[in-house]
Amino acid sequence: MTSPIEHKQQQIETTMRLAPVIPVVVIDDARHAVPMARALVAGGIPAIEVTLRTPAALEAIRAIAAEVEGAMIGVGTVLTARDLQAALQAGARFAVSPGISPRLLDAADDCELPLLPGAATASEAMHLLERGYRHLKFFPAVPAGGPKLLGAWASPLPQIRFCPTGGISLASASDFLALPNVLCVGGSWLTPANLLASGDWAAIELLAREAAELRRPV
Template sequence: MSFPDGLTAEHVFSASPVIPVIVIRDLNKAIPLASALFAGGVKVLEVTLRTPVALDAIHLLTQTFPDALIGAGTVINPEHLDRVAQAGAQFAISPGQTDSLLLAGQKSRIPLIPGIASVSELMTGLEFGYSHFKLFPAAAVGGIQLLRSLFGPFPDVRFCPTGGITEENYRDYLALPNVSCVGGSWIVPEQAIKNNEWSLITELCHSMSNDLHQVQ
């Protein structure tokens, strides 16, 4: 699937090995949080629709940081997809999928990355033309073992596992041939956001980057 501005799900998956899953409860924290992530080298953000200010935060971040890739998470229906696109989100991620959402994603001007938790859901997504998926909740539905099993019958499908991804195991996920990136919240600890510990978030990003370079 391609979109008017040329952005695809493949571009999103290749933009960063780790996509921080962000919950913004206070709009005033959106810019300093994003700045801390960018200072640490992370330029792709997933702002979840779990709070009343989420759409405003997406709009603010896309206007303030035009060179970043700002997406929306917890997109669970066509209305959500339309609203996040209007707010300026450049991609949308869903924890699951419904036929109506998959159809809306086909018509959307931004790429939708649907969530799956089973082989049947994956096959449904493939029938609708999708090839990039969020595996959620990754650890709870089989994690690394499931992804290894999926590679045989579906070698061309790529995943962004999210849910149970930690500083201790994210590299194991990224080592899999069908995993392009992971979604995680360990580099954006809720307590650090609450306490305005922006330098800590930047340090966590740098630490992640250093770990990945050592693996390479």
């Protein structure tokens, strides 16, 4: 019988395999959420992470969950048990944290929302593996050591697959996606603040199409 943590890890893996990129979205105006998400989905990017960095985040998640067909909406910058519960109630289908803490992992054990926890060191990755996590966020990817560091973990930590996030662009994404232990990358370049502010959904759809065409290992 599959354990609860393993079941949630399978859900996270499915989400990570939907497209080469998971957009990391900071949204200031919840009215932009639905057209933005529709543009991303139309461009071939269904998994979307809306970060809890603005007061509009939860309203945006609720709107996308209710109105955007084909969107796999997630919540980022999850730090506490309260964040997990708020995200679940808003309709999020996965959660992402920048790092880990014992309280957050305990709360995740008791919450049905699948968690993609962050790690920046081999020790953190090993700790998460002991807790049953085989799919992790590598954050902050570029400052922490980039593709060279993450690639060096592939042999000693072959069980773990990563979504590197932090400082990645369209130009550098392929360097990460070429690694055998990377399933996707996270990036904010698909939804820049100026395009959100101007409502240029066609431009966001174009950025999504470019991202969806990035190659990754089978």
